[in-house]
Amino acid sequence: MATRQLDSRTVTALVAEATAAPSMHNAQPWRFRLLPDEDLLLLYADLRRAMHRTDPGHRALHIGCGAALFNLRVAAVHAGFTPEAGLLPDPADPLLLAAVHLVEPATNDDDLRRLHPAVSKRHTSRHPFSEREIPEDVRAALRAAAAREGAELLFPGRWHTETVLELVRDAEGRETLDPVSREDLIRWVRLGPEADVATDGVPEYAFGPHRRDGRAPQRDFAGRRPVAGRDAEDFEHDPQLALLSTRGDTPADWLRAGQALERVLLEATSAGLATSLTSHPLESPDLRLLARDPVSGSGHVQMVLRLGYGPGGIASPRRPVREVLDIA
CATH class of the missing domain: 3.40.109.10 (NADH Oxidase)
Known part of the structure; x- marks a missing residue:
């Protein structure tokens, strides 16, 4: 069980890193809801940001939200939590894409932990790359x-x-x-x-x-x-x-x-x-x-x-966390 209740400052930091993920046309089609008494962070799809012409089945929307979920897992391990994520936890609510129980102490997942610096460095690069072959x-x-x-x-x-x-x-x-x-x-x-x-x-x-x-x-x-x-x-x-x-x-x-x-x-x-x-x-x-x-x-x-190999790209804008996070 978690030994400290999740506070708004901690969760805000976690969600900020989660939302650094890529999404189709940078639409950021996600919403988060914290249930502090259960140490539970819920990830929802935001259909207002769906691509109704080019992604009518919401496949790309789910992929973007999945990328945000992975960033959340990385951020949680870095912050000292074990993220226990369940996908599509409520069949009656298809917009609820994942429920993440944040438990202390963190697991010894060094692979997730070592990826944390890359969360803020990763940007889509629309610049030319060299012809150098990837080893x-x-x-x-x-x-x-x-x-x-x-x-x-x-x-x-x-x-x-x-x-x-x-x-x-x-x-x-x-x-x-x-x-x-x-x-x-x-x-x-x-x-x-x-x-x-x-x-x-x-x-x-x-x-x-x-x-x-x-x-x-x-x-x-x-x-x-x-x-x-x-x-x-x-x-x-x-x-x-x-x-x-x-x-x-x-x-x-x-x-x-x-x-x-x-x-x-x-x-x-x-x-x-x-x-x-x-x-x-x-x-x-x-x-x-x-x-x-x-x-x-x-x-x-x-x-x-x-x-x-080439320029790393420029950071695309992100919505403020207050617009995507609801604390119950």
Whole structure:
């Protein structure tokens, strides 16, 4: 049993670190509720921040919340607690995604504890990476990180990578031709003065440079809208991609995928890698099916990662904790 009751200051710090997680278009689709008498922190989905056009089944929403849950686990261990997390604890309430019982003392989970510095250092990088190859021992560590959370991380071979890049281009073309599919993107892009005060979404200062050459799967958040002072740069011709997959494709699997994703991202950050994500080819069911491993033909791809050596990216804005945390 816990030996000290959770106070608002402690919980505020934990939630602040949890919400440093990535989410689709930085929508931050989560809410937290503390039950102090039970030492219980509840994680809810916030459907007001869902992508109703491009994520109608809320798969990406669950992945983002799963990433926040993993950050919470890391923060809790760092703060001296053992986080006992249960996924989807109430079948009657599908918006309740996880219940985390915070118990003292902390477990000797050195793997979680050593990832804590990376929580504040991890940022999505939309900049060019070098062509330097990621060493096999680093790849093995990233695969192991995904496996610890019940997922699989695959580094596709050259022709599989070509397939994924083609799927990204196909998705980009569909988005250009279909104004309805751009509604979610437009909703969460922050341009001009709005970017300076934004607490969510993708502000123009985090767009990265415009791609002049190269084949990196990079969503251009600016679209056709001009952004003052934005440079054009060459991106890598041979991007190093990784596909994160799960055996199943249920809400519980999506939450596991989110936790695996964040563990991989923090492990990569700790190893000195820059990271970015793309869900472009996964937003259409037919393209998503083609992204899976052509050899095994099994599993469900949940995210495409771009990894490499380069600038670490700029921190995207976050909502104040008071907006996402309710203390009963």
